[in-house]
Amino acid sequence: MAASSFLFTLLLVLLTFSDSTVKILGLGVGINYGQIANNLPSPSRVAFLLRSLNISRVKLYDADPNVLMAFSNSNVDFIIGLGNEYLQNMTDPVKAQNWILQRVQPHLPQTRITCIVVGNEVFKGNDKQLWNNLLPAMQTVYNTLVNLGLDKQVTVTTAHSLDILGVSYPPSAGAFRQDLGEYLHAILNFHAQIKSPFLINAYPYFAYKDNPNEVQIEYVLFQPNQGMVDPVTNLRYDNMLFAQVDAVYSAIRQMGHTDIEVRVSETGWPSKGDENEVGATPENAGLYNGNLLKKIEQKQGTPAKPNVPIDIHVFALFNENLKPGPASERNYGLYYPDGTPVYNIGVQGYLPELVYSSPSTKNEFSVFSLLILVIAYLISA
Ligand SMILES: *[C@@H]1O[C@H](CO)[C@@H](O)[C@H](O)[C@H]1NC(C)=O
Numbered sequence: 001m002a003a004s005s006f007l008f009t010l011l012l013v014l015l016t017f018s019d020s021t022v023k024i025l026g027l028g029v030g031i032n033y034g035q036i037a038n039n040l041p042s043p044s045r046v047a048f049l050l051r052s053l054n055i056s057r058v059k060l061y062d063a064d065p066n067v068l069m070a071f072s073n074s075n076v077d078f079i080i081g082l083g084n085e086y087l088q089n090m091t092d093p094v095k096a097q098n099w100i101l102q103r104v105q106p107h108l109p110q111t112r113i114t115c116i117v118v119g120n121e122v123f124k125g126n127d128k129q130l131w132n133n134l135l136p137a138m139q140t141v142y143n144t145l146v147n148l149g150l151d152k153q154v155t156v157t158t159a160h161s162l163d164i165l166g167v168s169y170p171p172s173a174g175a176f177r178q179d180l181g182e183y184l185h186a187i188l189n190f191h192a193q194i195k196s197p198f199l200i201n202a203y204p205y206f207a208y209k210d211n212p213n214e215v216q217i218e219y220v221l222f223q224p225n226q227g228m229v230d231p232v233t234n235l236r237y238d239n240m241l242f243a244q245v246d247a248v249y250s251a252i253r254q255m256g257h258t259d260i261e262v263r264v265s266e267t268g269w270p271s272k273g274d275e276n277e278v279g280a281t282p283e284n285a286g287l288y289n290g291n292l293l294k295k296i297e298q299k300q301g302t303p304a305k306p307n308v309p310i311d312i313h314v315f316a317l318f319n320e321n322l323k324p325g326p327a328s329e330r331n332y333g334l335y336y337p338d339g340t341p342v343y344n345i346g347v348q349g350y351l352p353e354l355v356y357s358s359p360s361t362k363n364e365f366s367v368f369s370l371l372i373l374v375i376a377y378l379i380s381a
């Protein structure tokens with residue numbers, strides 16, 4: 001009894017100490033927790049790291065039960081994902097129901113799953129079967145949630161790459177690609193019907209990398225710059241991300257909808273790239289994400305939607321060493337897998353170590369290590 005209350009007090013003291021040594025985020029920013037790597041810390045340690053950062057919104061690309069379990073009774077809101085390889089099956093109500101019963105329902109309500117992203121960047125490729133399955137899969141998953149009485153807590157959407165735009169500049173002229181018109185029209189009707197957001201993965205980095213001589217670096221990094229004025233609306237844009245979001249709003253409006261919110265399900269900047277990947281540096285990544293966090297903290301909206309604070313999940317929490325593609329793909333993380341920041345954005349997280357892990361060469365203070373030592377001492381005493 002005395003021992004446990006002593007421990008509890010000690011834990012509080014230690015947590016208080018560790019909290020006071022980090023600057024807390026508390027910005028309402030979300031983060032993408034990608035796991036295409038073989039060297040990431042366990043989900044329970046990640047839960048600790050996110051708590052030290054005060055990040056309470058996480059997006060997964062799957063429904064990893066280990067992660068969802070590690071965050072039970074936490075205050076973290078989860079967006080979970082169904083990969084494109086599931087779309088065909090999810091058009092079958094029996095398989096959709098099985099998936100929800102096995103992968104989602106067991107975690108509710110102790111883990112706060114708020115949204116299922118059905119498919120990721122489906123229109124980026126040319127797989128017409130995938131295109132055709134997308135909306136039926138979204139509808140079937142949604143209908144299953146309704147049948148199970150879960151639709152009030154969990155919503156359904158999908159995430160698009162910006163390749164769905166045929167026109168993106170100026171923002172007021174934003175329009176979807178013509179070959180996607182009928183698909184997106186039907187998807188937008190679905191969003192309006194169930195009141196779910198339209199998600200885009202938006203990377204000003206791609207525009208800069210493809211055209212570093214034309215695209216002003218300040219404009220893509222949220223640094224002070226002249227910006228550009230939309231000739232139709234007279235709205236001034238001083239950063240590309242907000243222009244991209246407003247281009248999507250315009251494209252949606254062209255399809256007859258003003259009732260759907262656009263959210264950024266991924267954005268980020270790589271800290272490292274191949275030789276031909278211009279701009280992929282820790283300095284630029286730090287500026288991009290650091291400046292973006294400030295905008296989120298200030299609850300800024302885009303010029304066309306000034307009263308709707310931008311809703312963003314940054315990509316990504318960790319560098320992911322097994323991602324295929326150019327070097328940049330493996331270097332979007334804010335953190336190395338050992339919990340040290342890749343660059344300084346003015347906030348420091350804390351990843352506890354385990355006492356039985358190999359001896360640390362780092363000099364950071366480990367709450368977990370100390371706590372486990374104390375417990376071991378009390379047990380032996
Ligand atoms: C943590 O973030 C939430 C919003 O996400 C905010 O309301 C709260 O004040 C933050 N806490 C700290 C200690 O910054």
Ligand SMILES: *[C@@H]1O[C@H](CO)[C@@H](O)[C@H](O)[C@H]1NC(C)=O
Pocket residue numbers: 085086089095
């Ligand atoms: C789709 O369903 C089939 C038949 O039940 C199953 O064998 C297959 O593994 C499923 N695909 C995925 C990606 O789960």
